Amino acid sequence: MIIICEAKATEAQIGELERTIRGAGLDIHRSDGEEYTILGVIGDRNRLDMGTVTLMPGVREVVLVTSPYKLASREFHPDDTVVRVGETCLVGGMEVAVMAGPCAVEGEEQIEACARAAAAGGAQILRGGAYKPRSSPYSYQGLGLEGLKMMRRAADRYGLAVVTEVMTIELIDTVAQYADLLQVGARNMQNYPLLTALGKAGKPVFLKRGMSATIQEWLMSAEYILSEGNPDVILCERGIRTFETATRNTLDLSAIPVIKHLSHLPIIADPSHGVGTRRFVAPMARAAVAAGADGIMVEIHPNPDKAMSDGPQSLTLEEFGLLMNRCRIIATTIGRRLGKTR
Numbered sequence: 001m002i003i004i005c006e007a008k009a010t011e012a013q014i015g016e017l018e019r020t021i022r023g024a025g026l027d028i029h030r031s032d033g034e035e036y037t038i039l040g041v042i043g044d045r046n047r048l049d050m051g052t053v054t055l056m057p058g059v060r061e062v063v064l065v066t067s068p069y070k071l072a073s074r075e076f077h078p079d080d081t082v083v084r085v086g087e088t089c090l091v092g093g094m095e096v097a098v099m100a101g102p103c104a105v106e107g108e109e110q111i112e113a114c115a116r117a118a119a120a121g122g123a124q125i126l127r128g129g130a131y132k133p134r135s136s137p138y139s140y141q142g143l144g145l146e147g148l149k150m151m152r153r154a155a156d157r158y159g160l161a162v163v164t165e166v167m168t169i170e171l172i173d174t175v176a177q178y179a180d181l182l183q184v185g186a187r188n189m190q191n192y193p194l195l196t197a198l199g200k201a202g203k204p205v206f207l208k209r210g211m212s213a214t215i216q217e218w219l220m221s222a223e224y225i226l227s228e229g230n231p232d233v234i235l236c237e238r239g240i241r242t243f244e245t246a247t248r249n250t251l252d253l254s255a256i257p258v259i260k261h262l263s264h265l266p267i268i269a270d271p272s273h274g275v276g277t278r279r280f281v282a283p284m285a286r287a288a289v290a291a292g293a294d295g296i297m298v299e300i301h302p303n304p305d306k307a308m309s310d311g312p313q314s315l316t317l318e319e320f321g322l323l324m325n326r327c328r329i330i331a332t333t334i335g336r337r338l339g340k341t342r
């Protein structure tokens with residue numbers, strides 16, 4: 001249940017409402033929007049008489065939320081959520097954020113070259129895996145803590161924020177020391193203990209869509225993080241499994257407007273994992289910006305043929321620069337601004 005207060009509701013009236021809700025043994029998530037204050041009632045709504053609440057002073061409307069996610073729903077939070085990542089990057093507002101970097105951090109020189117190209121192209125956030133979730137235990141697993149340190153140093157040299165994956169609860173504190181945005185990989189989207197722990201991590205979370213997850217399941221995962229008190233969740237569409245084998249995954253571009261309709265959370269597109277082949281990355285990145293994505297995440301590498309992971313889908317540094325120029329034009333056309341303005 002969501003209680004929308006009148007625009008002129010006084011603090012005393014809202015306080016009385018809150019006391020009534022708590023008195024029924026329910027919890028409240030309050031959201032103060034530009035016009036209205038909205039109280040999200042958390043718990044078994046049968047404990048509260050809807051008719052009584054509707055008639056209380058200061059109440060404009062009582063809405064029964066039909067979706068199983070509440071805090072993630074647009075009904076509860078009509079305004080777009082804007083998440084601050086690092087010192088200056090805002091995700092979910094008029095800027096279209098750009099996250100670029102290698103699939104995995106491989107060494108000082110490689111991450112330095114990527115950070116330089118990312119910043120030169122106008123990206124705000126450096127991506128790169130230090131702890132990699134690989135399908136094979138024999139594949140490159142990442143540099144771990146050393147990789148985190150290298151990425152942080154490279155990012156700091158170019159004024160970039162850092163996003164990187166945290167695979168386990170035990171790693172949260174370590175990763176949070178070096179990263180500005182904590183990535184939950186597709187394979188962990190339904191790792192509920194991890195999501196719960198990230199809800200208390202005090203850093204924004206980048207929640208990738210599970211490869212076979214419905215949009216509802218994805219938003220329920222976001223709900224796990226939000227319900228622990230962390231309001232800063234950014235969603236990432238990274239492609240889903242379909243019958244199609246021509247591409248690594250099927251980038252579900254329709255998820256962008258659907259998420260925008262259902263939720264207030266920012267949504268980023270990751271065309272690299274979405275298609276898995278370099279030649280298809282740029283058109284899908286452009287399409288994602290046109291479809292209203294709040295940002296793109298792109299894998300880049302100074303020498304993709306020699307990459308330790310995901311080389312076939314990594315853009316060269318030059319290709320990334322070209323992509324940024326094109327995406328900037330599309331962003332401007334739809335009244336937004338791409339990446340960092342310099």
Ligand code: PEP
Nearest residue numbers: 103185186187208238273
């Ligand atoms: C990644 O971003 O490097 C990654 C492993 O992505 P996903 O979890 O979407 O496969």
Ligand code: MN
Nearest residue numbers: 103299309310
């Ligand atoms: Mn990758």
